[in-house]
Amino acid sequence: ETGVTQTPRHLVMGMTNKKSLKCEQHLGHNAMYWYKQSAKKPLELMFVYNFKEQTENNSVPSRFSPECPNSSHLFLHLHTLQPEDSALYLCASSQEGTGAGTEAFFGQGTRLTVV
C-alpha cells in the first residue's frame, strides 16, 4: 500500500463506547497530524506529532487521546464522546525538516457518527 491509510472508513459509536481510529503512512514521513472536519466549519487541527513526540495539542478535549507509537502509525482513542463530535477525522503526514514548502498528504478519513 502507498500513501496514508485510515481505518475504519466509517464508525458509529454510542456515547459510552470506547473506540480507536488508526492511521498508517507508507511515505517515510516523520510528522503526522489529526484534523477534524465538521459540516460548515473549517478544518480544525487537533494534534501534531514530530518523530513520535507530540508538538501540538490544539485545546482538544481529553475524551480524544492520541497515540503515536512510531513515525508510521498514529491512533486516536475515543471515549465518552458527544454527538457534536460527529465529523470526518482526517489524518495527514509530512516530511519535517525539508522546509515549509513541503506539503501534507492526507488519508481518506474516518466518518464518525456518535449516537
Add this chain to the structure above:
Amino acid sequence: AQSVTQLGSHVSVSEGALVLLRCNYSSSVPPYLFWYVQYPNQGLQLLLKYTSAATLVKGINGFEAEFKKSETSFHLTKPSAHMSDAAEYFCAVSDRTSGTYKYIFGTGTRLKVLA
C-alpha cells in the same frame, strides 16, 4: 499566526467557463501556500503549491495559481471547467510554531459546474 481567507463559500460556473477561486493570505514572513481539492467523503488531494520558486504555479488537472505579494493573494484558476471539477477546494498556508510545521486551512469553496 498565519492565516488564509477564502472569499465565497460556493461558486457556480458553466461547463467550459473560467474557474476563479479566491484566496488571500495573512503572513508577516514569506508564506508557503497550497491548494487542495476534496471530493465527497474523501481526503484532501494536493493541486499545487507555492514555495517562492515561481509566482505562477501550475498544478494537476489544468489548474494554476498566481502568487501576488502586492495583493496578498493566491487565487486558483482553470481556463475551462469540466463536470469532474465539481468538488470543494481549500487554500492552506504552512506555519511553524513549537518546532513543527502545521497546515492552516481556509473555510473552503464548493465549486459547482453546470451543464
